[in-house]
Amino acid sequence: MLRPVGHIGGYTVVKPIGRGKYGVCYKAFKSDGHPVVLKRFYKNPTKGRFAPDDHEAVILSGLEHPAIPEFLGVLNEKAGYFFVLEYKNGMTLEQIIFKHRHRFCDGEIFNVGSQLLKIMSYIHSRNVIHGDLRLSNIIMDDNGHISLIDFGLARYTGEDGLDFDLDYSCFGNILLYLLYSAYPKSGKKIWYEELDLLPGQRAYLMRLLRLTEPFTSDTAVVEGFRKNFSIN
Structure with a gap:
């Protein structure tokens, strides 16, 4: 101690x-x-x-x-x-990416995303919006297990005009950080021109970030992630 x-x-x-x-x-x-x-x-x-x-x-x-x-x-x-x-053991994704300079491979991105979606689906089933999904609020332990912390901005559905799509867009931002962690050098292009993404991955991220028709259900978000980011 x-x-x-x-x-x-x-x-x-x-x-x-x-x-x-x-x-x-x-x-x-x-x-x-x-x-x-x-x-x-x-x-x-x-x-x-x-x-x-x-x-x-x-x-x-x-x-x-x-x-x-x-x-x-x-x-x-x-x-x-x-x-x-x-207390949850581990380091935040922010520390892992920016302090330890870890580069997330495709398998690790799928692992993190899958776990985070399970947690998100659980809280949404309780009508809870986290409202602050970001790297500093996600902890990974030595075994690769994810925890979601800091519910200070969490609200029930409908409070303050919030809905689940806020968490969806935050999830999209997290995926971008994970993808960029392995990118050699960020230039001045926008992410969907700069990152080496498959067409389905690009379309999925654009829906999460509400740049095209947004997702309206957890089921669609989960199925889309599995379809476009699975390493199988």
């Missing part, structure tokens, strides 16, 4: 692991040595108090999936207001 930087509500805090618009996440340990994430919220400048996002707590409490962190509770301490979340 790393040298602790503090103790909060019975947890030993060892290091910050992420920072966003609404707060900071820390890796911490319970007294039994089990790791957790403590998500501390910034103070609301107008209200003068800590401002947790109730959407995240409510939504996570209603989800049960091995690739989604479990919501374990809250801490209301002098140091701040915290969510306690299950």
